Amino acid sequence: MPRPSEPTRERIIQAANSLFYNEGIRRVSVDEVAAKAGLTKRTLYYHFKSKDDLVAAYLAARDQPNLALFRKWFTEAEGGLPAKVEAIFRNLARSARHPKWKGCGFLRTSAELANLPGHPAIRIGAAHKKKFEDWLRVTFAAEGIADPLRLARQMLLLLDGSFAVVLLHRDASYMETAGEAARALIEMALAKAGRKRR
Secondary structure, three states: OOOOOOOHHHHHHHHHHHHHHHOOOOOOOOOHHHHHHHOOHHHHHHHOOHHHHHHHHHHHHHHHHHHHHHHHHHOOOOHHHHHHHHHHHHHHHHOOOOOOOOOHHHHHHHHHHHOOOOOOHHHHHHHHHHHHHHHHHHHHOOOOOOOOOHHHHHHHHHHHHHEEEEEOOOOOHHHHHHHHHHHHHHHHHHHHHHHOOO
């Protein structure tokens, strides 16, 4: 059997990304994805055995670019650790003000598949959130913060909570408020770490 050509597979994923993110996975048919990619449904099914397989590939393709963007915002921000984490929220708020912004693709997909906990896309979404949490945990541990996992989880809760509330109210300032809370929590954790070092 010939190996699937990567450009065709990528074209399908790009089409799925546009449609699934903008319209939702349940509203978009495989026919629509194939049409947007300029391919036949048969060609799509050559590369993806099912719509579930395609949904999983769509989310997997978002994983590393999203994490890389968070790291970029973090690295490029001026100031110490609290300001750098707050910059992630501030940049997300800027993104959320764009009229085409539809929230977090991972969270929206998990909401659509809430009754299918074993779905491969749910596992990919959970792994993505865990990678973000682990990155922050390692970052916080390097700063001598006593319970880096707890603080990383607080950041993830602020992030995902703000995604939900901004999507509900269409008010990006909630993301900025979450960033302020994140900054305050990190400042407290660093102050506590500083006292313990003395």
